[in-house]
Amino acid sequence: CQVMKSEKYEFQKYYYCACFTTDNIFLDEYKLHVRFASEQQFRQDFSPVLQSLGCVTEQQFQDVLTKINQEVDRRKCFGRTSVERAAAIRDIYQPLHPHVYHLQESFLAPKFKHIAEYCSGPNASKEGLLELLDEVPAPKVYRFPVFERQFCEELLQELEHFEQSAAPKGRPNTMNHYGILLNELHFDQGFITPFRERYLHPITALLYPDWGGHCLDTQKAFVVKYDMNEDLDLSYHYDNAEITLNVSLGKDFTEGNLYFGDMRQVPLSESECTEVQHKVTEGLLHRGQHMHGALPIASGQRWNLIIWMRASQVRNQLCPMCQRKPSLLEGEGYADGFTCQSDSLVNASCSLA
Numbered sequence: 259c260q261v262m263k264s265e266k267y268e269f270q271k272y273y274y275c276a277c278f279t280t281d282n283i284f285l286d287e288y289k290l291h292v293r294f295a296s297e298q299q300f301r302q303d304f305s306p307v308l309q310s311l312g313c314v315t316e317q318q319f320q321d322v323l324t325k326i327n328q329e330v331d332r333r334k335c336f337g338r339t340s341v342e343r344a345a346a347i348r349d350i351y352q353p354l355h356p357h358v359y360h361l362q363e364s365f366l367a368p369k370f371k372h373i374a375e376y377c378s379g380p381n382a383s384k385e386g387l388l389e390l391l392d393e394v395p396a397p398k399v400y401r402f403p404v405f406e407r408q409f410c411e412e413l414l415q416e417l418e419h420f421e422q423s424a425a426p427k428g429r430p431n432t433m434n435h436y437g438i439l440l441n442e443l444h445f446d447q448g449f450i451t452p453f454r455e456r457y458l459h460p461i462t463a464l465l466y467p468d469w470g471g472h473c474l475d476t477q478k479a480f481v482v483k484y485d486m487n488e489d490l491d492l493s494y495h496y497d498n499a500e501i502t503l504n505v506s507l508g509k510d511f512t513e514g515n516l517y518f519g520d521m522r523q524v525p526l527s528e529s530e531c532t533e534v535q536h537k538v539t540e541g542l543l544h545r546g547q548h549m550h551g552a553l554p555i556a557s558g559q560r561w562n563l564i565i566w567m568r569a570s571q572v573r574n575q576l577c578p579m580c581q582r583k584p585s586l587l588e589g590e591g592y593a594d595g596f597t598c599q600s601d602s603l604v605n606a607s608c609s610l611a
């Protein structure tokens with residue numbers, strides 16, 4: 259029911275987990291994710307591994323602490339600065355291709371529409387869906403065409419135009435230095451949210467019912483960019499997502515394959531990795547907790563659309579980043595997709611009144 263849905267959209271508040279300001283802080287120089295709750299805890303937990311990675315002098319250690327402090331400050335201000343950037347973008351940025359902000363069927367590959375239609379039908383089954391998919395390149399990783407090539411080109415032109423503009427830019431996370439947060443550019447309402455609800459959700463509901471694929475309710479969408487003079491690769495990590503869609507948008511590039519290891523409980527040294535090629539216009543769907551990374555590109559420029567899809571019902575039980583019961587911090591917009599049970603009770607009583 260449409261009215262219920264938009265009411266929910268207006269009333270529902272979303273949250274971060276407090277671990278956002280302490281956990282999964284990426285140290286670029288040492289390619290290491292750390293947790294920083296206090297200096298004492300940090301020294302105890304990470305001195306040995308940092309030393310083994312070449313952080314041996316007190317000065318080097320102090321430099322690490324400075325970087326951590328900067329990142330923690332960035333995260334503490336993130337909600338406010340993100341809202342400010344989104345407002346500034348609305349005020350000063352003139353889109354090159356305004357139509358790409360509104361999802362149209364003509365953007366989508368015919369095969370993708372067919373797959374989504376099949377999954378939305380009354381007789382859909384996982385087995386039937388698997389027969390329609392091109393390939394299962396790694397365990398529970400699925401590939402299918404998503405966009406038409408012309409749409410990929412126009413979207414990239416729009417994003418490059420944005421990059422070259424004076425508008426402020428928020429970066430997707432500490433591991434990507436380039437790339438663009440699509441919610442700040444106002445892509446959610448007209449494009450990403452209906453794309454997830456109408457097309458992706460029926461597919462994930464069949465493929466990942468045990469990973470929240472049947473109850474996705476928000477997302478964080480961004481693009482990543484790799485260039486010979488910028489970021490070349492992406493370290494091994496898991497996503498802040500229940501399910502991730504990763505679509506290759508272009509341009510021309512060589513190498514830069516994605517690789518998948520095991521689930522996050524298994525160390526890389528004990529994991530057998532599978533390389534998966536990016537093919538322009540095609541998407542790869544995987545579980546957020548399935549560890550992965552991206553190998554360096556060897557030439558050209560690679561852009562991918564990443565949609566981290568969240569299921570509040572799942573993450574409210576256990577935060578996928580710290581693996582603890584989430585401790586909620588208020589956020590703006592979809593935040594990190596956690597919800598609060600008592601908010602729902604307030605909403606229920608509102609709608610009963």
Ligand SMILES: O=C(O)CCC(=O)C(=O)O
Nearest residue numbers: 482492497516552562564
């Ligand atoms: O570069 C890619 O294709 C992977 C990006 C990714 O895994 C991420 O941003 O979470």
Ligand SMILES: [Fe+2]
Nearest residue numbers: 495496497550
């Ligand atoms: Fe990722």
